Amino acid sequence: MSTKLATANQPMISISNVSKFFGDFRALDDVSLTVDRGEVLMIVGPSGSGKSTLLRCINHLEVPDAGEIIIDGKHVKPQERELNAIRAEVGMVFQRFELFPHLTVLENICLAQQKVRKSSRSESEKVARGLLEKVGIPEQANKYPPKLSGGQQQRVAIARSLAMQPKVILFDEPTSALDPEMINEVLDVMLTLAREGMTMVVVSHEMGFARKAAHQVVFMDGGTIVEQGTPEQVFGAPQHERTKLFLSRILH
Amino acid sequence: MAADLPPSTSLQPPTNKRFNWRTFPWWLVAIGLIIAYMGFRIISDPAYTNIFEAILTGLGTTLMVTGISFICALILGLLLGLGRVSRNVLLRNISIGYIEFIRGVPILVLIFTISFAVVPALSKGMGLDPSKISLIARAIIALVLIYAAYIAEIFRAGIESISRGQMEAARSLGLTHAQAMRYVILPQAFRNVLPALGNDLIAILKDSSLVSVLGVREITQVSRLSVSSSFKYEETYFILTAFYLTMTLVLSLLLQWLQRKMSSNVH
Numbered sequence: 001m002s003t004k005l006a007t008a009n010q011p012m013i014s015i016s017n018v019s020k021f022f023g024d025f026r027a028l029d030d031v032s033l034t035v036d037r038g039e040v041l042m043i044v045g046p047s048g049s050g051k052s053t054l055l056r057c058i059n060h061l062e063v064p065d066a067g068e069i070i071i072d073g074k075h076v077k078p079q080e081r082e083l084n085a086i087r088a089e090v091g092m093v094f095q096r097f098e099l100f101p102h103l104t105v106l107e108n109i110c111l112a113q114q115k116v117r118k119s120s121r122s123e124s125e126k127v128a129r130g131l132l133e134k135v136g137i138p139e140q141a142n143k144y145p146p147k148l149s150g151g152q153q154q155r156v157a158i159a160r161s162l163a164m165q166p167k168v169i170l171f172d173e174p175t176s177a178l179d180p181e182m183i184n185e186v187l188d189v190m191l192t193l194a195r196e197g198m199t200m201v202v203v204s205h206e207m208g209f210a211r212k213a214a215h216q217v218v219f220m221d222g223g224t225i226v227e228q229g230t231p232e233q234v235f236g237a238p239q240h241e242r243t244k245l246f247l248s249r250i251l252h
Numbered sequence: 253m254a255a256d257l258p259p260s261t262s263l264q265p266p267t268n269k270r271f272n273w274r275t276f277p278w279w280l281v282a283i284g285l286i287i288a289y290m291g292f293r294i295i296s297d298p299a300y301t302n303i304f305e306a307i308l309t310g311l312g313t314t315l316m317v318t319g320i321s322f323i324c325a326l327i328l329g330l331l332l333g334l335g336r337v338s339r340n341v342l343l344r345n346i347s348i349g350y351i352e353f354i355r356g357v358p359i360l361v362l363i364f365t366i367s368f369a370v371v372p373a374l375s376k377g378m379g380l381d382p383s384k385i386s387l388i389a390r391a392i393i394a395l396v397l398i399y400a401a402y403i404a405e406i407f408r409a410g411i412e413s414i415s416r417g418q419m420e421a422a423r424s425l426g427l428t429h430a431q432a433m434r435y436v437i438l439p440q441a442f443r444n445v446l447p448a449l450g451n452d453l454i455a456i457l458k459d460s461s462l463v464s465v466l467g468v469r470e471i472t473q474v475s476r477l478s479v480s481s482s483f484k485y486e487e488t489y490f491i492l493t494a495f496y497l498t499m500t501l502v503l504s505l506l507l508q509w510l511q512r513k514m515s516s517n518v519h
C-alpha cells in the first residue's frame with residue numbers, strides 16, 4: 001500500500017528496533033539502521049557479534065523476534081507470498097557461494113529468472129550471458145560450479161543475484177572463503193556494482209573495499225551497533241574502546 | 253579458509269588401469285563361474301532343461317511385480333519422505349507414524365496382513381468386491397506399501413544431506429519452498445541416494461519371492477509347484493538360486509555403471 005509513496009529520499013532499507021533471540025541468547029538487541037538508495041553500507045565486528053544475523057533478518061532468512069524491516073517502502077513480513085516477492089528483489093551473496101552444483105553456471109543464473117520471473121529460456125539465457133560477461137567469465141557458462149575456482153564461483157553467485165535485477169544486494173563475507181589471490185577479482189566486481197549505484201550491505205573486513213566504496217560503516221558487538229559513521233570516522237578516529245580494540249586486531 | 257572450499261573434484265574414476273591382483277574382483281569371477289556352470293548344466297542335462305523352462309514361466313511375473321512395485325514405491329516413498337521433513341506437524345506425524353509402523357513389522361507378516369486384511373477392508377470401504385482384486389494386485393499393493401516406508405527414509409536422509417545453505421540460496425532468490433525443493437534440493441538429494449535406491453530395487457526383487465505365499469506364480473512359487481510333482485529338489489532349488497543370483501548381479505553391476513557415469517558426467 002505504501003509502495004506508491006516511495007520516493008527518492010525514502011531509505012532503501014529501514015531497520016527499526018530489531019531483536020533476535022536464539023533460545024535465551026540475544027543475537028540482536030534492538031538494532032536500528034537505515035540504508036539509503038545507492039548507499040554501500042559495511043558491517044564490521046568480531047565473530048558472533050550478530051553481523052550475519054542482522055543481514056539474514058533483512059530478507060527474513062531469520063525472522064526477527066521484534067522490530068520491523070522496510071525495504072523500498074514495503075514492510076517485510078513472514079507471510080510467504082509477499083516475502084517471496086521481496087526476496088526476489090533482494091540479492092544475497094554467501095560466504096560459501098552456495099551455487100547449485102547440479103546445474104551449469106548458465107542454469108544457475110537462469111533458474112530464478114525462469115521460475116520466479118517467468119521469463120523465457122532464451123530471454124533468461126541472454127541476460128545470464130550478459131551478466132557472465134560483466135563479471136568477466138563468459139567462457140565458463142556451460143561448466144558445473146565445482147569445476148570453477150572459488151573466485152569464479154563467487155562471481156557467478158553475484159551474477160545469479162544480479163539476474164533478478166535486485167534493488168539491494170546483501171553480501172555476507174563474500175571473500176573470506178577465498179584464497180588470497182582470488183579476493184581482488186571478486187572485490188573488483190563489487191566495486192563496479194557500487195560505482196553503478198547498487199545499494200549494498202556488505203559484511204566484510206576488507207579495508208581496501210571499505211575505503212574505496214563504503215559510504216557508511218557500522219561496527220557491531222554483542223548484538224548491538226556500537227558505532228557508525230563514514231569509513232574515515234570509524235576506521236580513522238574510532239570513538240569507542242571496543243571499536244579501537246577490534247580495529248587494532250584486524251589491522252595487524 | 254581455503255580448506256573450507258568445496259572439493260573441486262571428488263569421485264574421480266580410477267586412472268590406473270593396470271592389473272592389480274589385490275583389487276581384482278575375484279568374487280565376481282567365482283560367482284560368474286557358478287552361474288556359468290549352472291548354464292552349462294541347463295543346456296546339457298535334459299532334466300535341468302525341463303526345470304529351467306518351468307521356472308522361466310514365472311520370470312515375467314517376478315520382473316513385473318518387482319518393476320511395478322519399485323516404481324510405485326518410489327513415488328509413494330518420495331511423498332512420505334517429503335512429509336517426513338515437512339514443517340507441517342500433521343503431515344510430519346502421519347508420515348513418521350506410517351514409516352515406523354511398517355518398519356516395526358516383519359515383511360512376511362505385512363504381506364499377509366495387507367493382502368488378506370487391509371486390502372479387503374479398504375475395498376469394502378470403497379464399495380468394491382474384495383474377491384475381484386487379484387492376488388498379484390494384492391502382492392504389488394503390499395510390496396508398494398512396505399517398500400514406500402523404507403524408501404521414504406532414504407529420501408529423508410538424502411534431503412537432510414543437502415546443506416541448509418542451498419535452501420537459503422534458493423529462497424533468497426525468491427523461489428517458493430516447493431520450487432526450492434523441486435529444482436534445487438531434490439535433484440541433488442536424488443543423486444546422493446541413487447546407490448541406496450539401487451539397493452532397495454535389488455531388495456524388492458529378492459523380496460518379491462515372499463509373495464509366493466499368496467500363490468502368485470512368480471519364479472519361487474513356480475519352483476515350489478514344480479518340485480511338488482517332480483520331487484527334484486536339488487535341481488530345482490539350485491536353478492532358482494541361480495536365477496536370483498544372476499538377476500541381482502546384473503542389476504548391481506548395471507547400477508554401479510550408471511552411478512559411475514552420473515558422477516563422472518558432472519564432477
Ligand SMILES: Nc1ncnc2c1ncn2[C@@H]1O[C@H](COP(=O)(O)OP(=O)(O)OP(=O)(O)O)[C@@H](O)[C@H]1O
Nearest residue numbers: 022023025027045046047048049050051052053054
Ligand atoms: N541458528 C542459530 N541458532 C543458534 N544460535 C545462533 C544461530 N545463528 C547464530 N547464532 C548465534 O548468534 C550469534 C551471532 O551470530 P552471527 O552469525 O550473526 O555472528 P557473526 O557476527 O556473523 O559472526 P561471524 O563473524 O563468525 O560470522 C552467535 O553467537 C551465534 O552462535
Ligand SMILES: [Mg+2]
Nearest residue numbers: 051052053172
Ligand atoms: Mg557471520
